[in-house]
Amino acid sequence: MTDMSAAEPGPxxxxxxDSVIVTRALTKRYRGGQLAVDGLDLTVPAGSVFGFLxxxxxxxxxxxxxxxxxxxxxxxxxxxxxxxxxRATRTVLPQVGALIEGPALYGFLSGRDNLLRYDAGDxxxxxxxxxxxxxxxxxxxxxxxxxxxxxxxxxLGMKQRLGLAAALLQPRRLLVLDEPTNGLDPxxxxxxxxxxxxxxxxxxxxxxxxxLLDEIEQVCTHAAVMAQGRLITQGAVGDLAAGMRGRLVVxxxxxxxxxxxxxxxxxxxxxxxxDQVTAEPxxxxxxxxxxxxxxxxxxxxxxxVERPSLEDAxxxxxxxxxxxxx
Amino acid sequence: xxxxxxxxxxxxxxxxxxxRNELRTTLRRWRTLALLGVLAAVPVLVGVAVKIxxxxxxxxxxxxxxxxxxxxxxxxxxxxxxxTALAAxxxxxLPMAIGVVAGDAIAGEANAGTLRYLLVAPAGRTRLLLTKYxxxxxxxxLATLVVAVSALTVGALLFPLGDLTTISGTQISFTEGLGRAxxxxxxxxxxxxxxxxxxxxxxxxxxxxxxAMATTVGLLITIQILDQIPQLDALQPYFFSHYWLSxxxxxxxxxxxxxxxxxxxxxxxxxxxxxxxxxxxxxxKDITA
Numbered sequence: 001m002t003d004m005s006a007a008e009p010g011p012x013x014x015x016x017x018d019s020v021i022v023t024r025a026l027t028k029r030y031r032g033g034q035l036a037v038d039g040l041d042l043t044v045p046a047g048s049v050f051g052f053l054x055x056x057x058x059x060x061x062x063x064x065x066x067x068x069x070x071x072x073x074x075x076x077x078x079x080x081x082x083x084x085x086x087r088a089t090r091t092v093l094p095q096v097g098a099l100i101e102g103p104a105l106y107g108f109l110s111g112r113d114n115l116l117r118y119d120a121g122d123x124x125x126x127x128x129x130x131x132x133x134x135x136x137x138x139x140x141x142x143x144x145x146x147x148x149x150x151x152x153x154x155x156l157g158m159k160q161r162l163g164l165a166a167a168l169l170q171p172r173r174l175l176v177l178d179e180p181t182n183g184l185d186p187x188x189x190x191x192x193x194x195x196x197x198x199x200x201x202x203x204x205x206x207x208x209x210x211x212l213l214d215e216i217e218q219v220c221t222h223a224a225v226m227a228q229g230r231l232i233t234q235g236a237v238g239d240l241a242a243g244m245r246g247r248l249v250v251x252x253x254x255x256x257x258x259x260x261x262x263x264x265x266x267x268x269x270x271x272x273x274x275d276q277v278t279a280e281p282x283x284x285x286x287x288x289x290x291x292x293x294x295x296x297x298x299x300x301x302x303x304x305v306e307r308p309s310l311e312d313a314x315x316x317x318x319x320x321x322x323x324x325x326x
Numbered sequence: 327x328x329x330x331x332x333x334x335x336x337x338x339x340x341x342x343x344x345x346r347n348e349l350r351t352t353l354r355r356w357r358t359l360a361l362l363g364v365l366a367a368v369p370v371l372v373g374v375a376v377k378i379x380x381x382x383x384x385x386x387x388x389x390x391x392x393x394x395x396x397x398x399x400x401x402x403x404x405x406x407x408x409x410t411a412l413a414a415x416x417x418x419x420l421p422m423a424i425g426v427v428a429g430d431a432i433a434g435e436a437n438a439g440t441l442r443y444l445l446v447a448p449a450g451r452t453r454l455l456l457t458k459y460x461x462x463x464x465x466x467x468l469a470t471l472v473v474a475v476s477a478l479t480v481g482a483l484l485f486p487l488g489d490l491t492t493i494s495g496t497q498i499s500f501t502e503g504l505g506r507a508x509x510x511x512x513x514x515x516x517x518x519x520x521x522x523x524x525x526x527x528x529x530x531x532x533x534x535x536x537x538a539m540a541t542t543v544g545l546l547i548t549i550q551i552l553d554q555i556p557q558l559d560a561l562q563p564y565f566f567s568h569y570w571l572s573x574x575x576x577x578x579x580x581x582x583x584x585x586x587x588x589x590x591x592x593x594x595x596x597x598x599x600x601x602x603x604x605x606x607x608x609x610x611k612d613i614t615a
Contacts, residue, residue: 068446070613093448104439108355120347121447127343166443
């Protein structure tokens with residue numbers, strides 16, 4: 001961990017600016033002719049927690065495999081930590097921890113021996129500190145008590161934790177986590193999320209693929225959305241949702257009066273439900289709108305703008321009937 | 327984050343950590359132990375069978391020429407059980423065990439999904455392949471030694487030991503006989519390097535460990551059958567198993583080297599060709615498992 005605290009913005013990213021992952025026109029066509037990833041231009045800023053979103057089969061895993069040097073791109077380039085992949089796997093990957101498409105373990109080995117094996121796989125890992133680093137990683141994911149058990153006896157959640165521990169055997173500059181909370185109970189999910197936040201605050205860039213939107217919204221600073229092998233959008237999480245306008249929500253027993261006043265004040269698309277009136281907010285100070293409601297004798301119990309969730313943005317971007325290009 | 331971390335100092339010796347781990351991991355597989363157990367049982371079976379059949383003072387197989395080489399001499403000298411056991415296991419049991427270990431080497435890891443984690447560790451494709459081949463060769467040696475040691479133990483327990491007569495009719499001391507036995511074990515282990523390379527190549531072609539093992543063992547049986555068909559005698563010198571039983575020439579006095587050298591050359595050829603093919607395939611392969 002001392003390496004991490006000594007972190008400073010060094011000259012280690014010569015050409016990619018402040019980006020940890022940069023792809024340009026990255027394309028993968030499988031031998032069957034299927035286009036899995038199509039002209040991807042992805043930029044992951046250093047220090048971000050980057051959410052990588054997309055429906056199943058949208059090309060997320062193929063992209064991750066190309067970034068990790070497991071798959072050769074058909075065309076285009078991918079740079080990780082400023083170096084080209086897959087050519088620079090030997091220098092790049094020791095600084096990258098990865099969880100790809102779920103954990104994979106040797107069932108006949110104990111949890112600790114699984115980590116021993118993966119650590120031995122890294123030629124830059126010091127065998128003198130191996131035991132101690134493994135103990136620290138196990139502790140970090142809460143598996144110390146089960147470390148001696150055979151991995152085949154692990155639950156899915158425990159396997160997931162062990163996979164995460166393997167990614168944390170060394171101080172990393174980048175963590176690539178593909179669906180890290182799969183198979184975990186809500187408590188485990190919370191633990192993993194707080195672990196991700198902790199790692200990010202140490203300066204590690206986290207590239208997180210997930211289909212759980214609230215997860216992305218809770219931990220990510222940036223996000224990208226993929227569909228059918230193409231990148232639909234990327235940017236700061238706040239900006240993505242900001243493209244969507246929020247809806248004004250008024251909670252009141254006098255729904256009919258409220259709806260009338262809102263229309264008079266210029267609000268569009270007024271919808272009345274049981275005890276709520278929602279509308280597109282007009283372009284004016286909402287305080288005036290509230291004052292107008294009160295003046296008209298509407299008993300207002302709640303008044304506010306409901307922020308659009310990332311889910312709304314996601315459905316808008318990937319769902320049918322929307323102009324995706326816009 | 328610092329520059330120092332980017333070029334983390336690494337000792338050259340650390341790179342062998344994977345080989346050590348691979349050897350240990352292979353030996354901890356239940357399957358490996360079962361294979362070694364079967365191999366250790368063969369000399370026991372042969373020894374006990376010979377003992378029972380010759381218990382009434384008769385000789386094995388009557389006039390000889392039947393059964394594995396040297397079997398008729400076991401009753402005179404237990405050391406011959408080593409040669410008999412190796413001759414009995416070399417055509418099938420030993421290469422089958424090697425085929426299982428070699429065939430599973432890459433495909434088994436792919437099947438379990440552990441291959442992708444080894445590669446992002448990053449184990450390095452060439453390094454991983456060399457580690458797997460070295461481990462398979464170590465298993466060849468271990469498997470052969472298991473047969474030899476088991477045979478020597480059983481031979482010593484059931485039969486007398488002493489000076490022995492070579493095929494050429496000369497006498498050599500028991501110590502020299504032991505030396506010859508060790509040499510034969512090494513030659514037998516070396517005879518298996520061709521199958522090991524073939525199995526490793528097959529292993530890079532598929533993501534199913536079972537398929538790779540079955541293919542390798544299938545090829546082994548096919549070659550053995552083809553080697554028996556007289557019409558193919560033009561091809562047979564190129565079959566990896568063709569000179570296997572030449573190890574018996576080590577029991578001549580002086581040793582007759584021709585076929586032994588041909589065998590080793592052929593094994594080197596197989597190792598070179600299929601080793602290169604495995605490397606070419608594995609380093610260019612998309613890892614989708």
